[in-house]
Amino acid sequence: MKVVDIHSHFIPKEWENLQKKFGGDGWPWLSHSESNVNNTQPEKAMLMKGKQAFRPVYSACWDAQVRLDEMDRDGVDKQIISATPILFAYDRPVEQASYCAQLFNDAALDICSKDTQRLFALAQVPLQNIDASCIEVSRAKACGHVGVQIGNHVGEKNMDDEGVLTFLQHCADEDIPVFVHPWDMMASERTKDYMMGWTVGMPAETQLSIVSMILGGGFDRVSDTLKICFAHGGGSFAFLLGRLENAWHHKDIARGKSQHPPSHYLNRFHLDTAVFDHDALDLLVKKMGPERLMFGTDYPFPLGEQQMGQLIKTSADLSDQTKQKLLASNAEQFFSL
Template sequence: MILDVHTHYVPRGWPDLGWPGAPRLRVDSEREAMILVDSREFRKIQDNCWSADVRLAEMAADGVDAQVVSPTPVFFGYERPAEQAVRVAKIFNDLALEICTDDRLIPFCQVPLQDPDLACAELDRCLEQGHRGVEIGNHVGDRDLDDDGVVQFLQHCAATGTPVFVHPWDMESSPRLNRWMAQWLVGMPAETHLSILSMILGGVFDRVPPSLKVCFAHGGGSFAFWLGRFENAWHRRNDLVGVSEFPPSHYLDRFSVDSVVFDERALRLLVDTMGEERVMLGSDYPYPLGESPVGGLIRSAAFLSDEARARILGGNAAVFLGKK
């Protein structure tokens, strides 16, 4: 089974909430729409964001059997008051179920992560209604994933057996990052790397049971490439970095990453670092920086054995989702 753990959606029926700065959807035609933030054009999208039929046809063309369908992060609402973020989450999550009526489309919900009690309550509501997991952003303002409230939510995910997909979002803006898509090309990998560091050095993996199933987007960002530097710093500057119970490499079996790295050399490093059982097919479908055709890199990677290829294309995701 070929299973893509990293795709996004935007419901065509997204309402205008009337809040200043709230993301809006301008529907331009039956097949195209524009996400607006503060009346600024944020991203042009097409009907593969909201049409199950289009998604399923494109999955079939790429040989994908099923995909996890997660929210588009710009709609998280973490910067808003918690009661507004709850409303955003409920609307988004309920509309997701309208898209994911086919078993091949596996819905992941979003939650108001800035309020752990409300986040846990919305997760429980979504699980009862048919969601299979949750996507969270890698930070809430200046609070990283080792924030006590976020840890409370992750502990709840572990207790309920809910898989968690961590996606970077809300990257820093500056004159240096606002050209050449540098927020996406530099900021996103750095944000994901930082969120993994926060879970290790912030003691999250020491406080949350090993039953927590968590996967980081975009190959874990730059983490695999710089693990050696991280490990060296933990030992040589233990006075500053040695705040986790064990060295960083000890925690590699506590999380997974997707395969959206686009280059066989990068995929080899990822598999060598994380192990073949900790990498899962992800595409970032249907957005322009996603992999197309989905799974092409894994299928063509000469260094992978048939067993490893099968694991990365679907076997690991089946375990992550509780299908095995």
């Protein structure tokens, strides 16, 4: 079966010292391990946030050949790469965030240039400024990006924020697919242990982004030509849809600004399949339908799908036709690959 992975991340091997260029603290940079010298194993590095270690990574993040070799190992035909959210710079002045967006967008295309028939890129934008975001996403599309990745919030602004909706409409008008990725997770102090920021915070942020688009009237206000996909299987959205429906029908305040109950909007967005569990995958197919799901791994991170594609391929309850839709056909249509 053909396989297209829509959810994978990159980090450039190196980039200019942003702290030296702009000042301030907490800029991302990559600290490479000295043991990489004359080592035949994949290079390792530590992604840093200022002086603080953020995440250990290895060369699949920046070396296209390592990435292609591992795609071949797992039978992945095509992969779409997007920036690791720590690179977003949403909390910086717009001029700095715009500079970072261009810097990392160009770096993504450089990685993809190793094999432009198999590797594709999503852009990032300075989402704290909508005019600048529209300019950059249009530039990125013209340069070869197949869509844009955005974080699910900017500070306290959720997906139903007026500016975010303006940006989404711009993407709809220019036929630019949008991939929404959680970041800067809620309750950071309460989830700081045991990787709960990733295992609890990320799914919660993803569900919040979908619900805010529905109840905030986002889907009612943005054109239905918008192509938008939410990461990590939508978090717990599918499981808790009944709770949302019940609240919408029985409490006026729970309806927000939405014109219809939550289930009405299921045909307005896609989800990826990074759920790591056959029962969860079956629920997504039942709730969303097989046309609204696209294969995603969160490669090459430790919490991603380690044998890319096996969750779908080994499903006992999905037909081969449905498996092919999830593994590739839906993504090829969504991203015009």
